[in-house]
Amino acid sequence: MKLKDNEDKIYHLDEKKVMAIAGDTCDRERFASFIQRNLDWYKYKNGYELDLDATAEFTRSELATAIRKGPYNVNLLIAGYDDKSEKARLYWLDYFGTLQEVKKGAHGYANYFTSSVLDNHYKADMTLEEGKEAIKAGVQVLQKRFMMSQPKFVMKIITKDGTQVEEI
Amino acid sequence: SMSRYDRAITVFSPDGHLFQVEYALEAVKRGTTAVGVRGKDVLVLGVEKRAAAKLQDPRTMRKIVKLDDHICLAFSGLSADARVLINKARVECQSYRLNVEDKSSLEYITRYIAGVQQKYTQSGGVRPFGISMLVVGFDADGTPNLYQTDPAGTYYAWKAHAIGRNSKTVLEFLEKHYTDESNEESIKLAVKALLEVVESGSKNIEVAVLTRGNVEFLDDEQIEKYVQMVEDEKAEEKKEP
Numbered sequence: 001m002k003l004k005d006n007e008d009k010i011y012h013l014d015e016k017k018v019m020a021i022a023g024d025t026c027d028r029e030r031f032a033s034f035i036q037r038n039l040d041w042y043k044y045k046n047g048y049e050l051d052l053d054a055t056a057e058f059t060r061s062e063l064a065t066a067i068r069k070g071p072y073n074v075n076l077l078i079a080g081y082d083d084k085s086e087k088a089r090l091y092w093l094d095y096f097g098t099l100q101e102v103k104k105g106a107h108g109y110a111n112y113f114t115s116s117v118l119d120n121h122y123k124a125d126m127t128l129e130e131g132k133e134a135i136k137a138g139v140q141v142l143q144k145r146f147m148m149s150q151p152k153f154v155m156k157i158i159t160k161d162g163t164q165v166e167e168i
Numbered sequence: 169s170m171s172r173y174d175r176a177i178t179v180f181s182p183d184g185h186l187f188q189v190e191y192a193l194e195a196v197k198r199g200t201t202a203v204g205v206r207g208k209d210v211l212v213l214g215v216e217k218r219a220a221a222k223l224q225d226p227r228t229m230r231k232i233v234k235l236d237d238h239i240c241l242a243f244s245g246l247s248a249d250a251r252v253l254i255n256k257a258r259v260e261c262q263s264y265r266l267n268v269e270d271k272s273s274l275e276y277i278t279r280y281i282a283g284v285q286q287k288y289t290q291s292g293g294v295r296p297f298g299i300s301m302l303v304v305g306f307d308a309d310g311t312p313n314l315y316q317t318d319p320a321g322t323y324y325a326w327k328a329h330a331i332g333r334n335s336k337t338v339l340e341f342l343e344k345h346y347t348d349e350s351n352e353e354s355i356k357l358a359v360k361a362l363l364e365v366v367e368s369g370s371k372n373i374e375v376a377v378l379t380r381g382n383v384e385f386l387d388d389e390q391i392e393k394y395v396q397m398v399e400d401e402k403a404e405e406k407k408e409p
Contacts, residue, residue: 033269037262044234044258 010156013039014049016081016163018156019059022107023074023095031072035059052082056091056099064097071095075107081158088158106138113145114138128159139168178289178296188296189289192245192319195298199244200231201332203342203362204302206314207354211304211378213242214362216333217371232376232385236261238271239305240376240383244332245319246298253297257281274305274313278323286321296320300331306380328357334365351379359394360401370395 010020011032019035021028038058042050050058056078066072078091092098092105104118105111121134132155139153153168178188200216215231232242235257243250260280264272281301289296296319303315316331317323328346330338341361347353355377366372370391377384386394 033266037266040236040265041258041262044236044261045255 005152008154010154011036012163013055013078014043014080016083016158016160017052017055018079018158018163020077020079020156021074022076023072027072027074031062031074035062051084052078052080052089053101055080056093056101060093060097060099063093063095067096077105077107079156079158081160083160086160104134109146109148110138110142113141117141128157132157136168177292177294186289186320189320192296192298193300196245196300196319196331197333197335199246199298199300199332201330201334201338201362201365202231202242202244202302203328203330203338203358204242204304204314204316204326205328205342205346205354205358205361206304206312206326207348207351209312209379210351210354211240211306211312211314212355212358213240213302213304213376213378214358215242215374216362216366217374219372230385231374234383235277235303236265236271236305238378238381238383239274239277239303240378241301241303242376243299243301244335245300249297249299250301253281253284253299253301256284271308273307274303274315275307275325278303278315278317282317282321282323284321285317285319289319289321302329302331304378306378310380312378328361330361337365338362351377356394356397356401359391360398363395363398368395368399 009022009028010018012018013036019032021032039050039055059076059078063072073095075095076093078093079089081088090102090105092100092102094107104122106114106118117138118134121130121137126134135155142150155166155168157164157166178186181187200218202213202215205212213232217231232240233254234240235254239261241254257277257280261272261277264276281303285297288294298319300319301317303317304313306312314326314329315323316326316329327348328342330342338361341364342357345357345360347357355375359373359375362373370388373391375386375391375394377386
Protein backbone atom coordinates (compact mmCIF):
# COMPACT_ATOMS: atom_id res chain seq x y z
CA MET A 1 0.00 0.00 0.00
CA LYS A 2 1.60 3.22 -1.17
CA LEU A 3 1.00 6.28 0.95
CA LYS A 4 3.21 9.04 -0.47
CA ASP A 5 6.35 9.12 -2.58
CA ASN A 6 7.06 12.84 -2.44
CA GLU A 7 7.35 13.65 1.26
CA ASP A 8 10.51 15.70 1.60
CA LYS A 9 12.00 15.11 5.05
CA ILE A 10 15.06 17.24 4.49
CA TYR A 11 14.17 20.67 5.81
CA HIS A 12 16.05 23.80 4.81
CA LEU A 13 17.21 25.79 7.80
CA ASP A 14 19.20 28.45 5.99
CA GLU A 15 20.77 28.91 2.59
CA LYS A 16 23.56 26.44 3.36
CA LYS A 17 22.09 24.32 6.13
CA VAL A 18 19.67 21.41 5.96
CA MET A 19 18.20 19.07 8.54
CA ALA A 20 17.07 15.55 7.64
CA ILE A 21 14.54 14.27 10.17
CA ALA A 22 13.06 10.82 10.70
CA GLY A 23 10.42 9.91 13.24
CA ASP A 24 6.77 10.47 14.13
CA THR A 25 5.28 12.79 11.50
CA CYS A 26 3.68 15.20 13.95
CA ASP A 27 6.92 15.61 15.93
CA ARG A 28 9.00 15.82 12.76
CA GLU A 29 6.89 18.66 11.30
CA ARG A 30 6.58 20.56 14.57
CA PHE A 31 10.23 20.24 15.55
CA ALA A 32 11.46 21.22 12.08
CA SER A 33 9.21 24.31 12.03
CA PHE A 34 10.29 25.18 15.56
CA ILE A 35 14.00 25.09 14.68
CA GLN A 36 13.44 26.96 11.39
CA ARG A 37 11.47 29.72 13.11
CA ASN A 38 14.08 30.07 15.87
CA LEU A 39 16.89 30.37 13.32
CA ASP A 40 14.94 32.98 11.35
CA TRP A 41 14.28 34.93 14.54
CA TYR A 42 18.01 34.89 15.32
CA LYS A 43 18.75 36.13 11.80
CA TYR A 44 16.34 39.08 12.01
CA LYS A 45 17.31 39.98 15.59
CA ASN A 46 21.07 39.91 15.04
CA GLY A 47 21.44 40.69 11.36
CA TYR A 48 23.34 37.46 10.57
CA GLU A 49 22.63 33.73 10.57
CA LEU A 50 23.52 31.44 13.45
CA ASP A 51 26.59 29.46 12.47
CA LEU A 52 26.55 25.75 11.75
CA ASP A 53 27.98 24.30 14.96
CA ALA A 54 25.85 26.62 17.08
CA THR A 55 22.79 25.50 15.12
CA ALA A 56 23.59 21.85 15.85
CA GLU A 57 24.15 22.63 19.53
CA PHE A 58 20.91 24.63 19.76
CA THR A 59 18.97 21.77 18.18
CA ARG A 60 20.58 19.28 20.54
CA SER A 61 19.81 21.48 23.50
CA GLU A 62 16.11 21.64 22.63
CA LEU A 63 15.97 17.86 22.31
CA ALA A 64 17.84 17.34 25.57
CA THR A 65 15.42 19.62 27.42
CA ALA A 66 12.39 18.00 25.81
CA ILE A 67 13.35 14.39 26.50
CA ARG A 68 12.42 14.56 30.18
CA LYS A 69 9.45 16.88 29.69
CA GLY A 70 7.71 16.09 26.43
CA PRO A 71 10.03 14.32 24.01
CA TYR A 72 10.17 14.86 20.28
CA ASN A 73 10.38 11.35 18.85
CA VAL A 74 12.76 12.33 16.04
CA ASN A 75 16.28 11.48 14.93
CA LEU A 76 18.21 13.92 12.79
CA LEU A 77 21.17 14.62 10.60
CA ILE A 78 22.23 18.24 10.22
CA ALA A 79 24.41 19.10 7.25
CA GLY A 80 25.82 22.39 6.13
CA TYR A 81 28.64 24.52 4.84
CA ASP A 82 30.20 26.90 7.35
CA ASP A 83 31.39 30.07 5.59
CA LYS A 84 33.59 31.22 8.44
CA SER A 85 35.76 28.09 8.65
CA GLU A 86 35.18 27.22 4.98
CA LYS A 87 34.27 23.67 5.90
CA ALA A 88 31.37 21.37 5.26
CA ARG A 89 30.15 19.49 8.32
CA LEU A 90 27.73 16.72 9.22
CA TYR A 91 26.13 16.14 12.62
CA TRP A 92 24.30 13.10 13.98
CA LEU A 93 21.62 13.77 16.60
CA ASP A 94 19.00 11.59 18.22
CA TYR A 95 15.87 12.17 20.26
CA PHE A 96 17.72 12.01 23.59
CA GLY A 97 19.84 15.00 22.67
CA THR A 98 22.91 13.15 21.49
CA LEU A 99 25.13 15.25 19.26
CA GLN A 100 28.18 14.07 17.38
CA GLU A 101 30.00 15.49 14.42
CA VAL A 102 30.51 12.65 11.96
CA LYS A 103 31.88 12.01 8.49
CA LYS A 104 28.97 9.81 7.47
CA GLY A 105 25.81 8.64 9.17
CA ALA A 106 22.33 7.25 8.98
CA HIS A 107 19.31 6.72 11.22
CA GLY A 108 16.76 3.95 11.58
CA TYR A 109 16.81 0.81 9.46
CA ALA A 110 18.98 2.57 6.92
CA ASN A 111 21.82 2.53 9.45
CA TYR A 112 21.91 -1.28 9.52
CA PHE A 113 22.16 -1.56 5.76
CA THR A 114 24.28 1.43 4.78
CA SER A 115 26.86 1.84 7.53
CA SER A 116 29.17 -0.76 6.02
CA VAL A 117 28.68 0.53 2.49
CA LEU A 118 29.42 4.11 3.47
CA ASP A 119 32.39 2.88 5.47
CA ASN A 120 33.83 1.20 2.38
CA HIS A 121 33.34 4.25 0.20
CA TYR A 122 34.61 6.82 2.68
CA LYS A 123 38.08 8.26 2.46
CA ALA A 124 39.56 11.55 3.63
CA ASP A 125 39.05 14.57 1.32
CA MET A 126 36.44 12.94 -0.92
CA THR A 127 35.32 14.94 -3.93
CA LEU A 128 31.69 15.88 -4.56
CA GLU A 129 31.34 13.15 -7.19
CA GLU A 130 32.78 10.51 -4.85
CA GLY A 131 30.35 11.66 -2.17
CA LYS A 132 27.42 11.33 -4.54
CA GLU A 133 28.60 7.84 -5.52
CA ALA A 134 28.74 6.83 -1.86
CA ILE A 135 25.18 8.02 -1.27
CA LYS A 136 23.98 6.25 -4.40
CA ALA A 137 25.69 3.04 -3.28
CA GLY A 138 23.87 3.34 0.05
CA VAL A 139 20.54 3.84 -1.72
CA GLN A 140 21.22 0.87 -3.97
CA VAL A 141 21.89 -1.49 -1.08
CA LEU A 142 18.62 -0.39 0.58
CA GLN A 143 16.68 -0.93 -2.61
CA LYS A 144 18.23 -4.40 -2.90
CA ARG A 145 18.13 -5.66 0.69
CA PHE A 146 15.48 -3.73 2.62
CA MET A 147 11.98 -5.21 2.62
CA MET A 148 10.28 -1.84 2.10
CA SER A 149 10.09 -0.69 -1.51
CA GLN A 150 11.55 2.81 -1.81
CA PRO A 151 11.95 3.65 -5.49
CA LYS A 152 12.46 7.41 -5.05
CA PHE A 153 15.07 9.23 -2.96
CA VAL A 154 15.68 12.96 -2.71
CA MET A 155 19.30 14.07 -2.36
CA LYS A 156 20.45 17.48 -1.20
CA ILE A 157 23.97 18.72 -1.83
CA ILE A 158 25.43 21.67 0.05
CA THR A 159 28.55 23.45 -1.10
CA LYS A 160 29.97 26.91 -0.62
CA ASP A 161 27.66 28.00 -3.43
CA GLY A 162 24.44 26.90 -1.75
CA THR A 163 22.07 23.98 -1.71
CA GLN A 164 21.10 21.84 -4.70
CA VAL A 165 18.31 19.31 -4.85
CA GLU A 166 18.56 16.14 -6.93
CA GLU A 167 16.53 12.99 -7.26
CA ILE A 168 18.13 9.55 -7.18
CA SER B 169 6.54 44.19 46.60
CA MET B 170 3.13 44.69 44.98
CA SER B 171 2.68 48.18 46.45
CA ARG B 172 5.67 49.49 44.52
CA TYR B 173 3.85 48.89 41.24
CA ASP B 174 0.49 50.18 42.45
CA ARG B 175 1.00 53.67 41.08
CA ALA B 176 0.14 53.80 37.45
CA ILE B 177 2.34 56.34 35.71
CA THR B 178 -0.19 56.98 32.99
CA VAL B 179 -3.33 58.37 34.62
CA PHE B 180 -6.08 60.62 33.30
CA SER B 181 -5.94 64.33 33.94
CA PRO B 182 -9.16 66.04 35.03
CA ASP B 183 -9.85 67.18 31.49
CA GLY B 184 -9.36 63.75 29.97
CA HIS B 185 -5.73 63.97 28.81
CA LEU B 186 -3.12 61.25 29.17
CA PHE B 187 -0.14 63.52 29.75
CA GLN B 188 2.45 60.74 29.69
CA VAL B 189 1.27 59.76 26.22
CA GLU B 190 1.38 63.38 25.09
CA TYR B 191 4.88 63.77 26.53
CA ALA B 192 5.91 60.61 24.70
CA LEU B 193 4.62 62.19 21.48
CA GLU B 194 6.90 65.16 22.24
CA ALA B 195 9.83 62.76 22.44
CA VAL B 196 8.86 61.46 19.01
CA LYS B 197 8.74 65.00 17.64
CA ARG B 198 12.38 65.43 18.65
CA GLY B 199 13.45 62.28 16.89
CA THR B 200 15.06 62.12 13.45
CA THR B 201 12.67 62.41 10.52
CA ALA B 202 11.32 59.34 8.80
CA VAL B 203 9.20 59.26 5.67
CA GLY B 204 7.22 56.47 4.01
CA VAL B 205 5.64 56.34 0.57
CA ARG B 206 3.28 53.70 -0.82
CA GLY B 207 3.30 53.23 -4.58
CA LYS B 208 1.31 50.82 -6.72
CA ASP B 209 4.20 48.36 -6.87
CA VAL B 210 6.69 49.80 -4.46
CA LEU B 211 7.13 50.90 -0.85
CA VAL B 212 9.79 53.40 0.11
CA LEU B 213 11.19 54.30 3.53
CA GLY B 214 13.57 57.18 4.04
CA VAL B 215 15.18 58.33 7.28
CA GLU B 216 17.38 61.19 8.35
CA LYS B 217 20.81 60.01 9.42
CA ARG B 218 22.33 61.98 12.25
CA ALA B 219 26.01 62.73 11.65
CA ALA B 220 28.31 60.54 13.74
CA ALA B 221 30.46 62.21 16.39
CA LYS B 222 34.15 62.66 15.53
CA LEU B 223 35.49 59.81 17.60
CA GLN B 224 32.56 57.53 16.92
CA ASP B 225 32.98 54.40 14.85
CA PRO B 226 31.19 55.29 11.62
CA ARG B 227 29.85 51.74 11.28
CA THR B 228 26.44 52.09 9.77
CA MET B 229 23.74 52.06 12.43
CA ARG B 230 20.84 51.13 10.25
CA LYS B 231 17.75 53.04 11.21
CA ILE B 232 15.58 51.07 8.84
CA VAL B 233 15.19 47.51 10.08
CA LYS B 234 13.78 44.23 8.82
CA LEU B 235 11.17 42.51 10.95
CA ASP B 236 10.68 39.56 8.64
CA ASP B 237 11.38 38.59 5.06
CA HIS B 238 8.66 40.90 3.79
CA ILE B 239 8.34 43.60 6.47
CA CYS B 240 10.51 46.66 7.14
CA LEU B 241 10.15 49.53 9.50
CA ALA B 242 11.54 52.94 10.35
CA PHE B 243 10.96 54.82 13.60
CA SER B 244 11.28 58.23 15.21
CA GLY B 245 11.96 58.79 18.88
CA LEU B 246 13.94 56.99 21.59
CA SER B 247 16.08 54.40 19.82
CA ALA B 248 16.46 52.26 22.95
CA ASP B 249 12.67 51.98 23.21
CA ALA B 250 12.54 51.14 19.51
CA ARG B 251 15.00 48.27 20.00
CA VAL B 252 12.70 46.65 22.57
CA LEU B 253 9.57 47.04 20.43
CA ILE B 254 11.33 45.84 17.28
CA ASN B 255 12.59 42.68 18.97
CA LYS B 256 9.12 41.92 20.35
CA ALA B 257 7.73 42.34 16.84
CA ARG B 258 10.39 40.04 15.39
CA VAL B 259 9.40 37.31 17.84
CA GLU B 260 5.73 37.81 16.94
CA CYS B 261 6.51 37.47 13.22
CA GLN B 262 8.13 34.07 13.74
CA SER B 263 5.52 32.99 16.28
CA TYR B 264 2.77 33.76 13.75
CA ARG B 265 4.59 31.77 11.09
CA LEU B 266 5.09 28.80 13.44
CA ASN B 267 1.41 28.61 14.35
CA VAL B 268 -0.21 29.52 11.07
CA GLU B 269 2.40 28.37 8.48
CA ASP B 270 2.05 31.67 6.65
CA LYS B 271 3.71 35.04 6.77
CA SER B 272 1.75 37.63 8.70
CA SER B 273 -0.09 40.46 7.02
CA LEU B 274 1.15 44.01 7.57
CA GLU B 275 -2.04 44.91 9.38
CA TYR B 276 -1.56 42.03 11.81
CA ILE B 277 1.94 42.98 12.83
CA THR B 278 1.09 46.70 13.01
CA ARG B 279 -1.89 45.84 15.20
CA TYR B 280 0.44 43.79 17.39
CA ILE B 281 3.00 46.60 17.78
CA ALA B 282 0.24 49.14 18.45
CA GLY B 283 -1.25 46.72 20.96
CA VAL B 284 2.04 46.56 22.86
CA GLN B 285 2.31 50.34 22.82
CA GLN B 286 -1.24 50.66 24.18
CA LYS B 287 -0.56 48.13 26.93
CA TYR B 288 2.23 50.37 28.18
CA THR B 289 -0.25 53.24 28.59
CA GLN B 290 -2.49 51.17 30.82
CA SER B 291 -0.10 49.15 33.00
CA GLY B 292 1.26 49.86 36.45
CA GLY B 293 4.83 51.01 36.88
CA VAL B 294 5.67 51.46 33.20
CA ARG B 295 5.84 54.44 30.89
CA PRO B 296 4.78 54.58 27.23
CA PHE B 297 7.30 53.90 24.46
CA GLY B 298 8.64 57.19 23.07
CA ILE B 299 8.30 55.84 19.53
CA SER B 300 6.25 56.23 16.39
CA MET B 301 6.80 53.66 13.70
CA LEU B 302 6.33 53.44 9.95
CA VAL B 303 5.76 49.80 9.00
CA VAL B 304 5.86 48.75 5.35
CA GLY B 305 5.51 45.56 3.37
CA PHE B 306 3.54 43.56 0.83
CA ASP B 307 0.88 41.13 1.99
CA ALA B 308 0.72 37.58 0.64
CA ASP B 309 -1.83 38.72 -1.94
CA GLY B 310 0.53 41.41 -3.24
CA THR B 311 -1.14 44.46 -1.66
CA PRO B 312 1.39 47.14 -0.64
CA ASN B 313 0.92 48.63 2.84
CA LEU B 314 2.23 51.59 4.81
CA TYR B 315 1.14 51.80 8.44
CA GLN B 316 1.98 54.19 11.24
CA THR B 317 1.89 53.54 15.01
CA ASP B 318 2.23 56.06 17.84
CA PRO B 319 2.81 56.08 21.63
CA ALA B 320 -0.93 56.06 22.29
CA GLY B 321 -1.19 52.70 20.59
CA THR B 322 -3.24 53.89 17.63
CA TYR B 323 -2.40 52.85 14.11
CA TYR B 324 -3.34 54.21 10.70
CA ALA B 325 -2.79 53.20 7.11
CA TRP B 326 -1.28 55.85 4.88
CA LYS B 327 -0.49 56.46 1.21
CA ALA B 328 2.46 58.53 2.38
CA HIS B 329 3.45 59.85 5.79
CA ALA B 330 6.23 61.43 7.80
CA ILE B 331 7.11 61.27 11.50
CA GLY B 332 9.71 62.92 13.73
CA ARG B 333 11.41 66.30 13.37
CA ASN B 334 9.75 68.71 10.94
CA SER B 335 7.28 66.00 9.95
CA LYS B 336 4.59 68.65 9.42
CA THR B 337 6.64 70.27 6.65
CA VAL B 338 7.35 66.93 5.05
CA LEU B 339 3.71 65.85 5.28
CA GLU B 340 2.56 69.10 3.64
CA PHE B 341 5.02 68.45 0.83
CA LEU B 342 3.74 64.89 0.42
CA GLU B 343 0.13 66.04 0.32
CA LYS B 344 0.99 68.49 -2.44
CA HIS B 345 3.09 66.18 -4.56
CA TYR B 346 1.92 62.62 -3.88
CA THR B 347 1.93 60.35 -6.89
CA ASP B 348 1.99 56.60 -7.44
CA GLU B 349 2.73 56.95 -11.14
CA SER B 350 5.78 54.73 -11.13
CA ASN B 351 8.31 53.16 -8.81
CA GLU B 352 10.92 55.73 -9.77
CA GLU B 353 8.50 58.59 -9.01
CA SER B 354 7.66 57.11 -5.62
CA ILE B 355 11.33 56.78 -4.65
CA LYS B 356 12.05 60.30 -5.87
CA LEU B 357 9.08 61.62 -3.90
CA ALA B 358 10.35 60.07 -0.67
CA VAL B 359 13.86 61.46 -1.20
CA LYS B 360 12.59 64.87 -2.26
CA ALA B 361 10.23 65.09 0.71
CA LEU B 362 13.01 64.13 3.11
CA LEU B 363 15.40 66.64 1.56
CA GLU B 364 12.90 69.42 2.35
CA VAL B 365 14.05 69.18 5.97
CA VAL B 366 17.35 67.29 5.86
CA GLU B 367 20.65 68.70 4.64
CA SER B 368 21.28 67.56 1.12
CA GLY B 369 23.67 64.70 0.55
CA SER B 370 23.62 60.92 0.44
CA LYS B 371 25.47 60.71 3.73
CA ASN B 372 22.56 62.32 5.57
CA ILE B 373 19.79 59.98 4.51
CA GLU B 374 19.10 56.27 4.39
CA VAL B 375 16.62 54.72 1.96
CA ALA B 376 15.01 51.30 1.67
CA VAL B 377 12.95 50.20 -1.33
CA LEU B 378 10.55 47.25 -1.18
CA THR B 379 9.06 45.52 -4.19
CA ARG B 380 7.13 42.26 -4.18
CA GLY B 381 9.55 39.63 -2.99
CA ASN B 382 12.53 41.95 -2.54
CA VAL B 383 13.92 44.35 0.04
CA GLU B 384 16.75 46.64 -1.00
CA PHE B 385 18.71 49.01 1.20
CA LEU B 386 20.09 51.59 -1.21
CA ASP B 387 23.82 52.18 -0.98
CA ASP B 388 25.45 55.62 -0.99
CA GLU B 389 25.90 55.59 -4.76
CA GLN B 390 22.25 54.82 -5.47
CA ILE B 391 21.05 57.43 -2.95
CA GLU B 392 23.39 60.02 -4.46
CA LYS B 393 21.80 59.32 -7.86
CA TYR B 394 18.33 60.19 -6.52
CA VAL B 395 19.65 63.17 -4.57
CA GLN B 396 21.18 64.45 -7.78
CA MET B 397 17.89 63.93 -9.69
CA VAL B 398 16.02 65.85 -6.99
CA GLU B 399 18.60 68.66 -7.01
CA ASP B 400 18.36 68.92 -10.78
CA GLU B 401 14.56 69.05 -10.64
CA LYS B 402 14.71 71.75 -7.98
CA ALA B 403 17.10 73.79 -10.13
CA GLU B 404 14.75 73.45 -13.10
CA GLU B 405 11.77 74.56 -11.01
CA LYS B 406 13.68 77.66 -9.88
CA LYS B 407 14.39 78.58 -13.51
CA GLU B 408 10.71 78.54 -14.56
CA PRO B 409 9.27 82.08 -14.61
